[in-house]
Amino acid sequence: MVQFPIFAIHTADVDTIDGITWIEDQVLDDKNMSGETLGLRRLQTPMKSIYPLKIMLEDEVALMKHHGKHYIDNYGKVFTYVKTKNVRLTYLRIARVVPKDICSIVWVKDVPFPFEEKRPLPREAKWAGVLYKSGIPWKIYEYTTEKKKDTYRKC
Numbered sequence: 001m002v003q004f005p006i007f008a009i010h011t012a013d014v015d016t017i018d019g020i021t022w023i024e025d026q027v028l029d030d031k032n033m034s035g036e037t038l039g040l041r042r043l044q045t046p047m048k049s050i051y052p053l054k055i056m057l058e059d060e061v062a063l064m065k066h067h068g069k070h071y072i073d074n075y076g077k078v079f080t081y082v083k084t085k086n087v088r089l090t091y092l093r094i095a096r097v098v099p100k101d102i103c104s105i106v107w108v109k110d111v112p113f114p115f116e117e118k119r120p121l122p123r124e125a126k127w128a129g130v131l132y133k134s135g136i137p138w139k140i141y142e143y144t145t146e147k148k149k150d151t152y153r154k155c
Contacts, residue, residue, distance in 0.1 A: 003074040006063065007038070008055040012070040012080045021076065026051035029076040038076050058118075061131070061139050064155045083154035088132040089141055090150045097121055111137045131155075 015022045021029040029038055030045035042050060057063050057071070063081065072078050098105040099120065106115045108128045115128075117140065125143035131153065132138060141153065 002071075002077070002079065005056045005058050006071045006073045007053040008057065008066060008068045009051070009053070009070045009072055009078070010068075012078060014078050020045075020047070021078065023051050025049065028072060028078070031076060037074050038072065039074075041076070059139075060155065061141055064141075064153055085155050086152040087138070087155050088150070089129050089153050090132060091127045091129050091144065091147045093147075094121075094126060094128050094143075106140065108137075108140075113137075115140050 009023060009028070011023065013023070014028060019031040020027055021031070026049045027042075027045060027047040028051045030041050030047060033041040033044040035041040035044055053072075055066070055068075057066055063071075064083070069080050069082060070078070071081060092108040092110055095107040095109050097107075098114075102118075104117045104120055106117055106121065106128065108115070108130060111130065115130075121143055124145045127144045127147050129141040129144065129148065130137050130139075131141050
């Protein structure tokens with residue numbers, strides 16, 4: 001199981017020697033350090049040449065939108081992700097939005113439960129692109145001002 005957040009790397013060609021994961025002569029992860037997560041171990045390592053992690057993906061939708069293939073997760077597991085399945089993307093009218101302290105609760109038409117969003121919605125958003133996994137509403141893909149044609153996305 002992949003632990004989010006995950007970070008994009010440009011290749012899966014890594015070497016692990018004595019607990020240190022190397023990518024092109026730079027340290028990607030140092031499992032000799034006591035931290036439980038990749039970020040803590042990278043902060044603790046005495047190694048100077050650290051591989052820069054420039055792109056962080058917080059969830060499955062961000063992973064679907066990203067065009068890369070090679071990643072490292074929060075536990076330090078390097079993996080290659082190939083999109084093989086299609087999920088349906090249907091645009092539904094936003095019924096109401098309930099702002100909370102740290103999130104927004106989004107109700108959309110024809111879905112019997114709300115979606116929790118980390119960020120406030122764009123003010124002009126009227127439609128939500130909802131991804132369906134196995135015929136069940138799964139996640140919100142995007143917000144739009146007008147209804148778009150229903151389609152599919154690879155995941």
